[in-house]
Amino acid sequence: MTKVHNFSAGPGILPQEVLQQAANACINFDNLNLSLLEISHRSKNYEAVIQNARALVKELLHLDDDFEVLFLGGGASLQFAMVPYNLLRTNGKAGYVNTGVWASKAIKESKIIGSTEVIASSEDKNFNYVPKDYTIPTDLDYLHITSNNTIYGTQIKKFPKTSVPLVCDMSSDIFSREVNGNDFALIYAGAQKNMGPAGTTMVAVRKSILGKTERKMLSMLDYNVHIKGASMYNTPPVFPIYVSMLTMEWLKNNGGIKHIENINNKKANLLYTEIDRNSAFKGTAAIDDRSNMNVTFIMDKPELEPIFDKMAKEAGLSGIRGHRDVGGYRASLYNALPLESVQALVDVMQHFEKTNG
Numbered sequence: 001m002t003k004v005h006n007f008s009a010g011p012g013i014l015p016q017e018v019l020q021q022a023a024n025a026c027i028n029f030d031n032l033n034l035s036l037l038e039i040s041h042r043s044k045n046y047e048a049v050i051q052n053a054r055a056l057v058k059e060l061l062h063l064d065d066d067f068e069v070l071f072l073g074g075g076a077s078l079q080f081a082m083v084p085y086n087l088l089r090t091n092g093k094a095g096y097v098n099t100g101v102w103a104s105k106a107i108k109e110s111k112i113i114g115s116t117e118v119i120a121s122s123e124d125k126n127f128n129y130v131p132k133d134y135t136i137p138t139d140l141d142y143l144h145i146t147s148n149n150t151i152y153g154t155q156i157k158k159f160p161k162t163s164v165p166l167v168c169d170m171s172s173d174i175f176s177r178e179v180n181g182n183d184f185a186l187i188y189a190g191a192q193k194n195m196g197p198a199g200t201t202m203v204a205v206r207k208s209i210l211g212k213t214e215r216k217m218l219s220m221l222d223y224n225v226h227i228k229g230a231s232m233y234n235t236p237p238v239f240p241i242y243v244s245m246l247t248m249e250w251l252k253n254n255g256g257i258k259h260i261e262n263i264n265n266k267k268a269n270l271l272y273t274e275i276d277r278n279s280a281f282k283g284t285a286a287i288d289d290r291s292n293m294n295v296t297f298i299m300d301k302p303e304l305e306p307i308f309d310k311m312a313k314e315a316g317l318s319g320i321r322g323h324r325d326v327g328g329y330r331a332s333l334y335n336a337l338p339l340e341s342v343q344a345l346v347d348v349m350q351h352f353e354k355t356n357g
C-alpha cells in the first residue's frame, strides 16, 4: 500500500498513535474489558477523561480561573447561535468581522437574536485578505472574529486589541500556534479540524461575561447550565471528547504548542515558497494574511487540472481539491501532518512544472 498524505480540510488528519489508542479504547478501555462506547459517562474512568480534556485545554491556552471549558455537541455552527443567545443583550449590540463563509453564518444567527453590526469585511475581494485597523465601537456586548478562514486560506496574525469582550471562532487553527487565551472572553472550536474527530465543540468561556442578557434561557443553549453540569448536563459526545483528549496529550508529549508552531511555520513556508516560485501555480490569499493551516492556490492553466490531479493521486496526495465554493486547490497542514507530506506535494508540483509548465 502506498503512503497516503492526508491534506483534508476537515475532518482532518489525526496522529497515527492517537488513532491506534482510540481503536484500542473501542475494544478495551482502561483495562476494564469494556469498550469506551458502552460505559456510563458518569463512571469514574470516563469522568477522568472529560476532566483531563478540560484541564488540557486550560493548560494549552494558558487560561486563568475565570474560564470554564466545555465540550458540547452541535458543531461550531451551534456556537454561531449560542454566542449571541448568551451574550447579546436585548438592548445591546454585537460586532462581527466578516472574513468568509463561517463568519457570514455566525452573523446570520446573531442578526436573528439581536442588534448586529458588521464592523469590517473582506467580502469586496472574495475574502482573500483579513481586514485591519478598523474601529471597534466601545459599546459592543462583544466582538466576534474568526482566527483562521478555512475556505479562503487567510489567518489573523495579530488579534485586535480592545476593551470589548473578544469572541473567537478558532475551529481551524486552535493549538497550531501560541495564543494567550486570556486575551479573549470566549473561544470556540469544532474539534474536527485541528483538535480531534467530528462530534464535539470546545468552548472556553469567561464566567464573568455570562448572565447579563435577561433572556429566558433554554437549558441546552445556556452556557451556565453546562458549566453547572461540569460539561455533563446531558450525555456528552464521549468518544470525540476522548480522542480530543488523546490528541492534546500527543501535542503536549511532542514538545507542546511552541514546538508544533515551529514545525507548522516550516511546513507553510515550504509550500508557499514553492507556490511563489512555480510558474504553474499561484496563491490566492494576500501574502501578509496567508494561513499556516489551509494553503489555497490555483493553477495558471486551470484546463490542466485533471493532469495535476492524476499526478497527485499517484503520489498518494489526498484531499487537496479546494472548497466547492472557491475551486482550485487547498492543502490543509494541520498539526498531525508531517513535513514530509508537504515535501511530497512540493515534489509533485515541481514534476508538474517540468512536464507541463
Ligand SMILES: *Cc1c(COP(=O)(O)O)cnc(C)c1O
Pocket: 010, 074, 075, 076, 077, 078, 102, 146, 148, 149, 150, 169, 170, 171, 172, 190, 191, 193
Ligand atoms: C469547519 C468550520 C466551522 C463549522 O464547523 P461545524 O462543526 O461543521 O459546525 C466553523 N468555523 C470554522 C472556522 C470552520 O473551519
